[in-house]
Amino acid sequence: MVKYTKIEFLAACASTHVRDGENVFGGTGLPLLAALLAKETHAPNINLISEAGFIDARPGEVPLSVADSRYYYGCSASIGLIETLGFLLQGGRIDVGFLGAAQIDEYGNLNTSYIGPFESPKVKLPGSGGGNDIASSAKRLIIMMTHDKRKFVKKLDYFTSPGHLKGPGSRKKWNMVGGGPEVVITDMCQMDFEPETQKIRLMSVHPGYSVQDIIDNVMFDLIIPDDVPTTPEPTEEQIRIMHRLDPHGVYLGKGD
Amino acid sequence: MVKYTKIEFLAACASTHVRDGENVFGGTGLPLLAALLAKETHAPNINLISEAGFIDARPGEVPLSVADSRYYYGCSASIGLIETLGFLLQGGRIDVGFLGAAQIDEYGNLNTSYIGPFESPKVKLPGSGGGNDIASSAKRLIIMMTHDKRKFVKKLDYFTSPGHLKGPGSRKKWNMVGGGPEVVITDMCQMDFEPETQKIRLMSVHPGYSVQDIIDNVMFDLIIPDDVPTTPEPTEEQIRIMHRLDPHGVYLGKGD
Amino acid sequence: MASIIMLKVCQLTEAEVMDKIITLKEAAKMVPDGSSLFWGGFGYQRAPIAFAAELARQKKRNLTIHTCGSEVDLEIMAGAGVASRFEIAFVAIEALGLAYNMRRRVAEGKVQVEDYSNLAMAMRFLGGALNVPFMPIRSLMGTDIVNKSRYLGDKKLKVIDCPFTGEKICLVPSLQPDFSIVHVQRVDSNGNAQIDGIIGEDIEGSRCGKKLIVLAEELIHEDEIRFRPDQTKIPAMYVDHVVILPFTAHPMQCHNYYDYDLEHLMMFHKLSRTEEGWNEYLENYILGVDDHYGYLDKVGWDRLMSLRAKKPLGY
C-alpha cells in the first residue's frame, strides 16, 4: 500500500486533470507541483506558463514565486505580464489555470481577498493577484483547496474571482473569455459542476472518507449523484517525483 | 560667397530650428538631414528618435527609411512603434517633430493623403504615416516643403495632420498633447504663426526672393509683418557636412 | 535532474511540431481569397516581399491588408490585383517617391484605402492582441481621418467623452485578421522567433491574427532559443506555420542579414511609374519565375552576396 499525506494526495489528484499538450498557468505552490508532476508523468508536452512572464518553462525544482528565477532556465521565452495575462490569457490561449481560495461558494466563485465584512475586515488575504484574470479567461479552471468546512460557504465574504457567478448565462452576460471552473479538488474529495445548474457536485471521495463526511464539511447544499466512486490513490512514482521537485519540502513538508 | 542649392538652403535653414538637448523625431529625407546637421553643429546633444523604434540614434550616413539599419549602430535603444509613437510621443516627451506635406493651409494644417476629391482622388499620396501622431503630440512642429503655389492652399483636399486647426482654442478642444506647428520652411522663405490668430505669417525671405515673390506663391492671405529680414545663408561647413551625411546624393542630388 | 526532464520533453516536443515548417507555396495556398492579413515589417525593414510575390503567383484576390506602413510589398499586392482593401497609415517608397501602383489602382477604383495613422494602426493591433474591442488614442481627432471613411463607415473609429475625465478621446477598433504574416531573422522548428534590430509593430501584429505564419531567414535549433529565452520575440505558442527562406525581404533589408538593394529598388520604382513598366517587372521577376529561388536566381547570387550585412553595423 502506498503511503501518502493529504497534501501529496491533493497534488497528485490535481495533476491528473492536466491533459497533455495544454497551455497551463502553473502559478506557485501545490498547483505548480501538480502541473510539474503532470509534465513528468502523463503530460510531457504541456506548455507551462508563469504570469510573471515565463513561457514553456521547465523548472528542475519547484519555484517559490511566480517570478522565481527557477522558472527561467530552459524556458523558451521570458517576457512580462502584458504578454502572459493580456496576449495569452485574455487572448483565449490558456487551456487550464489553477487557483486556490480561502472561500468558495456553490457556483465555484472564489474569495482570496478578505475574511470578515469588507468595511472592517478581520483578515486581509493576498487578494486577486492574477486570480480574477485566470478565472475570467482560462478555458478551464482547476480549484485546489485544503478541506475545511468554513471555506465552503453559502455566501462569500468577498467575491474575488468568478466561478459560474449566479449560474447558467452569467459568464456569457459579461462576455467572459474562459469557461469557468471544471473541478474542485480537496484533500477529502473531488467536486465538479452539474451542467444544468452549474452548481457544485460531489464527484469522488478520497479513500478513508465517506459521502457523509463531505456533506458534513460544506456549508451549502452539495449535489450528490447516485454513484460516488472513490478517488484513485497516488502512485509511488508520483510521490517520489513530487519530492524530487520539492527537495526542501517547502510545499510537501519535511519528509512523509 | 557660399554656393548652395535650394535643397541645401532648405535643409540648413531647418537645422537651425533644432535646439541642443531636444528629443527630436527625425524621420527620413530632408528633415533627417536637417536634424543630423544640427547634431553635428550647434546641437550635439539632441536625442534623435525614429518612429520605427530607434532611440538616441547616431547614424553615420543618412538612412533612407525610418526603419533603416543605418539608424541602429550606436543608438542606445532599439524597440518599436508603441514605444516611440505611444510612450514617447503621445506621452508628451518629444520636443520637436518634422513634417513635410503636399498641401498646407493658413493654419498650418497638412495634407499628405490625396490630391483631388476624396471620393475620386487624382493622386494617392503616402498618407499620414506617423504624421498625424507627430502633429498631434510633438511639443513643436517644424514643417518643411519645397515652395510651390499649389501647395499653399485655402482649403486642403484632405486634412491629414493637425496644425492649428481652426485657430485659437482648436487644439485645446481635442486635448492635443503637443503645441502645433511653429515654423514652415521652404526653399523661398520661412513662415511662423501669428500668436493671436494662429495664422501663417511671413518670417524671413531667402536671399534672391522678395516679399512679393512669396505673396505671389501662396493661395491664401499671408500675414506680412512690417519688418521681414533676409534668412541667413548656410555656411560652407554646413554644406560640407550635409554632403558627408548624404554621400550618394539621394536627397541633395549628385553634388554641385 | 533538470537535464533529464529537458531531454525527454525536447524530443517529444520537436516530434510533435516539426510539421510547422512548410514551403512558401504551401503557406500562400492557405490564404483564401477574401482573407484579411496583418502584414509585418516596417519601412525598409523585414518586409515579407517573397510572400507578396507568391500571393501574386497564386493569383490570390480581394485580400484586405492591415499594416502601419509598407512599401514594395504593398505595391506588388496592389499592382498584381491581389489586395483590394488596405487599412494602413502609409504607402510610398521612402526616399524615392510615391507608390505608383497604389496611386493608379486607387485612381482606377480597384483599390480602397482606409486611412489611419501609424499609432492608430499599432494600437489596433495591440487591441487585437489583447482581445479587447478597442483602444484609446489621442491623435486623429479634428482631422479628415475621423471625418471620412472608405468602407468601414462608423466602425472606422469613434470619438467619445472619456467616462473618467470628460475629455475627448478617440477609440480605434481592434483588429484580429485571419492571418498574421511576419518576417523574422531566426526561428526554431517549434516556431520560437528572434528578431534583431527594431520591432516596428510586429510584437502586437504577430499576436493579433487568428493564424500566424512566420517567415524566417534562418532555422536555428531549439537549444539556442532556450539558452537565450529573453531574445524570443514571438513564442512558439502563437505560431501556426514557419517558412524558412533566405532574402525574403529583397530588395528591402533584413537587419544583421542583408542591406537593401538600392539599384533594384530604383529600377522597381522607375518601372512602376507606368502600367507597362509595372507589367514588365511583374512578368520578369514575379510571374515569370517558379518560386522565390527563381526570383533570387534572376536577381543574381553575386549581387545578393554583396548585400550581406557587415558586423557590427547590421547592414
Add this chain to the structure above:
Amino acid sequence: MASIIMLKVCQLTEAEVMDKIITLKEAAKMVPDGSSLFWGGFGYQRAPIAFAAELARQKKRNLTIHTCGSEVDLEIMAGAGVASRFEIAFVAIEALGLAYNMRRRVAEGKVQVEDYSNLAMAMRFLGGALNVPFMPIRSLMGTDIVNKSRYLGDKKLKVIDCPFTGEKICLVPSLQPDFSIVHVQRVDSNGNAQIDGIIGEDIEGSRCGKKLIVLAEELIHEDEIRFRPDQTKIPAMYVDHVVILPFTAHPMQCHNYYDYDLEHLMMFHKLSRTEEGWNEYLENYILGVDDHYGYLDKVGWDRLMSLRAKKPLGY
C-alpha cells in the same frame, strides 16, 4: 566618420547627465510625504527592498503604492507606517503565507487597499505610459472588485457597453504616479537600463510615472549599452535619477545576480506575525542601521556572497 560623431557626442552627453547618479538617501529624500509611487519588481524578483527600507528610515508618511503584487517591500512600507494606501492586486509572502503586517494594518484601519487584479494594474500602468485616460479589460466584471471600493469610488473602474460591439467591457483608469521606482540589473550613467529575466510590469511601470528613479545592481559604460541597443529595456530619456547599489532586493532575488535568502525571508515572515516581532526586525535591520550597507553588513557578506547566482541558471 561615424566614430568621430560618436566620440564628440559621448563626451558631452556623459558630462551633462553624470549627475543622474545619486545616493539612496538622496533618492528617498526626493519623495515627499503623500506622494504616489509605481513600485517595480514582481513577486520574488527585483523587489526594490532597499528603497522601502530607506523610506522607513526617513520616516516618510502617507505614500500611495501602485503595483501588481509585491511582498517584503510592501510589508516594510505597511509595517513602518510609510504607506497608507495601496492600489494592488496581491500581497503575501508567496510559498510562506500571508502578509502579516498588511493584515494587521488593514485590521487597524491604518492602511487602505484598493483591490484590482494583476492584469488590471498592468493595464493601468500601460494606459499611463501611453498617456491615455483608461484601458479596456475583460476581467473583473461580475465580482466585488467592480462592486466595492475603498476610496476611489466611481473612479475605481467603469463597466460600459462597447461602442463598437455592444458587449460589456471594463475600463480601468490609467495611472501616472508622482514617481516610478524600478530595480534593474544594469544601468549606464545616462540611465539606459538593462533587465535580465522576466520584466513583470516594469516596462509599462517605468514609463508611467512623472519621475523615474532606477535602482541598479551595477553601473556599466555607455559603450556596452550602445553595442547592444536591443537589450535596453528602459531608455535614458525616461530616467531622472539612478542609484547604484548591490543586493537592493535582498532577501528577494535579482536574476543573474543573486538568489533569494530563504532563511532571512522565513525569519522576516515569522517575526512579522506579531507587532513585537515586527518591531524587533524593524529596529534590527532597518531603523538600527545607517544605510543599505549597514543592512548588508548586518546580514553578513559571507551569506550574501553565498547567494550569488550561478551561470547559466541565473539564481
